[in-house]
Amino acid sequence: MNNVFVYCEINEDGNVVDVSLELLSKGRKLADELGVKLEGIFIGDNLSKVEEQVFPYGVDVMHIASSKKLFPYLTLPHNAIVTHIFKEEQPEIALFGATTIGRDLAPRIASTLKCGLTADCTSLEIGDHTENRTKKEYKNLLYQIRPAFGGNIIATIINPDTRPQMATVREGVMKLEPAKKMSKPITKLVDIDNILNDDHFAVSIIERHIEAKKVNLRGSQIIVAGGYGVGSRENFDLLYELADAIGGEVAATRAAVDAGFIESDRQVGQTGVTVRPKLYIAFGISGAVQHRAGMDQSATIISVNTDPKAPINAIADYTIVGEISTVVPKMIEYYKKHSK
Amino acid sequence: MGLKIVVLAKQVPDTRNVGKDAMKADGTVNRGALPAIFNPEDLNALEMALHIKDLRPDTEVTILTMGPPRAAEIIREAIYRGADNGFLITDRKFAGSDTLATSYAISMAVKKVNPDMVIAGRQAIDGDTAQVGPQVAEKLDWPQVTYAEEVLFLNDDKIGIKRRLENGVESVESTFPTLITVHSSAPACRARNAKRVMTYKHARTFTELQEEVRDYTELYDQRPYLSICEWNVETIEADPEHLGLSGSPTKVKKIDNVVLQQKDSMVLTDSNQDVELLMANLISGHIIG
Ligand SMILES: Cc1cc2nc3c(=O)[nH]c(=O)nc-3n(C[C@H](O)[C@H](O)[C@H](O)COP(=O)(O)OP(=O)(O)OC[C@H]3O[C@@H](n4cnc5c(N)ncnc54)[C@H](O)[C@@H]3O)c2cc1C
Ligand SMILES: Nc1ncnc2c1ncn2[C@@H]1O[C@H](COP(=O)(O)O)[C@@H](O)[C@H]1O
Numbered sequence: 001m002n003n004v005f006v007y008c009e010i011n012e013d014g015n016v017v018d019v020s021l022e023l024l025s026k027g028r029k030l031a032d033e034l035g036v037k038l039e040g041i042f043i044g045d046n047l048s049k050v051e052e053q054v055f056p057y058g059v060d061v062m063h064i065a066s067s068k069k070l071f072p073y074l075t076l077p078h079n080a081i082v083t084h085i086f087k088e089e090q091p092e093i094a095l096f097g098a099t100t101i102g103r104d105l106a107p108r109i110a111s112t113l114k115c116g117l118t119a120d121c122t123s124l125e126i127g128d129h130t131e132n133r134t135k136k137e138y139k140n141l142l143y144q145i146r147p148a149f150g151g152n153i154i155a156t157i158i159n160p161d162t163r164p165q166m167a168t169v170r171e172g173v174m175k176l177e178p179a180k181k182m183s184k185p186i187t188k189l190v191d192i193d194n195i196l197n198d199d200h201f202a203v204s205i206i207e208r209h210i211e212a213k214k215v216n217l218r219g220s221q222i223i224v225a226g227g228y229g230v231g232s233r234e235n236f237d238l239l240y241e242l243a244d245a246i247g248g249e250v251a252a253t254r255a256a257v258d259a260g261f262i263e264s265d266r267q268v269g270q271t272g273v274t275v276r277p278k279l280y281i282a283f284g285i286s287g288a289v290q291h292r293a294g295m296d297q298s299a300t301i302i303s304v305n306t307d308p309k310a311p312i313n314a315i316a317d318y319t320i321v322g323e324i325s326t327v328v329p330k331m332i333e334y335y336k337k338h339s340k
Numbered sequence: 341m342g343l344k345i346v347v348l349a350k351q352v353p354d355t356r357n358v359g360k361d362a363m364k365a366d367g368t369v370n371r372g373a374l375p376a377i378f379n380p381e382d383l384n385a386l387e388m389a390l391h392i393k394d395l396r397p398d399t400e401v402t403i404l405t406m407g408p409p410r411a412a413e414i415i416r417e418a419i420y421r422g423a424d425n426g427f428l429i430t431d432r433k434f435a436g437s438d439t440l441a442t443s444y445a446i447s448m449a450v451k452k453v454n455p456d457m458v459i460a461g462r463q464a465i466d467g468d469t470a471q472v473g474p475q476v477a478e479k480l481d482w483p484q485v486t487y488a489e490e491v492l493f494l495n496d497d498k499i500g501i502k503r504r505l506e507n508g509v510e511s512v513e514s515t516f517p518t519l520i521t522v523h524s525s526a527p528a529c530r531a532r533n534a535k536r537v538m539t540y541k542h543a544r545t546f547t548e549l550q551e552e553v554r555d556y557t558e559l560y561d562q563r564p565y566l567s568i569c570e571w572n573v574e575t576i577e578a579d580p581e582h583l584g585l586s587g588s589p590t591k592v593k594k595i596d597n598v599v600l601q602q603k604d605s606m607v608l609t610d611s612n613q614d615v616e617l618l619m620a621n622l623i624s625g626h627i628i629g
Binding site for chain 2: 072075076079099100103104105106107108110111112114115116117118119120129143147148149150151152153154155156157158159160161162202203204205206207208209210211212213222246247278279289299300301302303304308313314315316317318319320321322323326327330331334335338339
């Protein structure tokens with residue numbers, strides 16, 4: 001069986017982005033389960049740091065394409081290089097971040113290679129399949145699992161007959177985990193002069209403004225989240241106060257964002273950030289599937305809601321049936337008195 | 341010089357408002373219970389095309405949609421808002437198509453229209469895949485500009501586009517022909533034009549006409565602009581092997597309900613005593629503090 005490949009994104013500072021490291025972590029496990037190698041593809045300009053960065057994740061082979069022309073990312077040259085590598089190496093599985101780059105590139109590659117692609121997977125597993133009609137058996141397929149229909153159902157997608165089996169995954173969905181054993185990867189330099197031509201530069205970049213991420217929800221072990229039930233932008237100040245006191249970040253539901261209570265970069269859920277903190281306190285959040293998808297892996301969940309039947313209570317370790325405006329000041333007061 | 345633009349638009353079930361009655365007892369979705377709407381980002385795409393037509397009035401904006409016969413509704417909607425004409429690609433042989441088979445069919449139809457530019461929405465809310473745009477571009481062997489937010493400039497051989505990225509913006513220029521996908525942060529689509537609604541309210545596809553009680557033959561002979569073109573697999577000269585289930589590498593193995601991982605929840609009130617108990621638990625468990 002052939003190998004597992006991960007397309008690794010490189011940011012402005014020459015660092016491999018988090019989602020790519022998470023995919024290498026997942027890719028390592030899939031490769032071990034299948035008894036194959038893990039290979040990474042690195043395309044860009046300033047790639048001096050990447051080998052050291054990916055070392056802990058147990059990459060066996062690194063494909064490196066380095067040139068001034070390859071950063072910032074452009075669809076056609078990156079597509080040409082990746083499809084060239086895939087045609088030679090015939091990967092079994094290929095993973096991409098569900099980022100603006102990954103979701104621009106992966107469909108184009110899948111179309112070039114006429115293979116299947118599943119966007120925004122929330123889980124990837126290895127499993128078998130028997131075709132209903134023909135009774136043909138397939139061993140060790142990639143189960144690409146994702147919410148569908150606005151998050152109301154979960155679909156398991158497979159590509160029985162085409163390779164690679166391709167999937168994109170959002171940042172924060174897979175766990176960042178160093179590999180059990182590592183060895184120095186083999187490096188293969190891609191001969192880009194033989195791959196690229198002028199047609200690949202039909203689109204060119206005039207200008208870019210990239211902002212560093214302001215809030216880092218995923219880096220926070222404590223999250224104080226507010227929903228539509230918080231009621232107003234002013235009331236969110238109370239949550240900021242609590243977060244300040246106990247050392248956490250403030251997050252929100254889409255309903256709160258849509259209502260203008262808070263900025264969209266703090267949204268947790270299927271169309272926001274996925275978090276798995278030690279503590280998630282949900283104030284005035286009903287617990288729609290799309291929200292739970294981004295936080296149900298939190299170690300401890302507290303729900304504060306006036307409605308004892310709010311769906312979020314079912315996944316909470318503690319439920320306080322009550323008013324936000326009553327509960328938050330009491331929490332702050334107790335904490336200030338009793339913490340060291 | 342005017343441009344020929346094809347806008348790709350899809351009629352989708354309104355998954356943003358899945359109420360309880362839309363879920364069947366066995367946990368599957370009852371598509372029939374959901375209203376069918378113009379995919380939201382395809383309206384942003386239409387607006388971008390109409391904006392280009394404002395800049396270059398001899399531009400022709402054509403709507404192209406693949407779907408069941410009733411999808412002609414969104415072609416009329418687009419014409420009311422300013423599109424010049426539309427094509428409905430409809431055929432039983434398309435059933436079960438994944439994004440690869442869909443983009444193959446759409447690309448064959450686009451080749452027949454032979455435009456300078458295709459503008460699509462970023463993604464359709466029924467699948468949230470955002471794959472059809474880039475895949476149509478690949479099938480046409482055209483460049484692609486995704487997540488477009490604004491047209492920066494337009495000259496005879498290039499278009500400038502501002503793109504919305506997850507962590508910033510980027511301005512690019514593309515040669516023609518080119519395919520653009522439009523992000524929801526782009527300008528909203530203009531409203532219907534009352535005069536156009538009057539002129540085009542009887543615009544129908546052939547299939548729709550057959551279901552009408554009145555005989556409109558004469559009306560359509562006098563006003564050919566009222567017929568919406570309907571194409572099938574033969575018209576777009578597509579290979580049926582590349583369509584439907586046989587042309588789709590992805591298969592749905594199974595569909596599951598979303599099940600709540602029930603936890604044993606400790607239920608408290610908002611009394612001082614209860615809040616203090618909770619906080620004490622958190623501190624002693626080293627969860628905070
Ligand atoms: C395709 C799609 C993607 C989506 N993606 C996301 C996503 O990424 N993230 C996300 O969050 N949502 C997402 N949504 C929206 C989601 O379906 C819900 O609409 C949203 O999560 C609801 O937010 P909420 O719980 O804040 O609001 P509501 O459902 O309105 O709940 C408010 C809660 O506050 C409680 N409450 C009211 N007043 C008080 C008070 N004074 N004290 C205490 N409690 C009070 C109420 O009892 C209620 O439970 C998505 C939807 C779709 C269709
Ligand atoms: N059946 C279709 N008919 C016309 N356009 C489509 C169709 N399916 C997808 N598109 C276009 O491709 C975009 C992305 O769709 P998707 O890949 O399904 O998220 C949509 O916003 C439409 O512009």
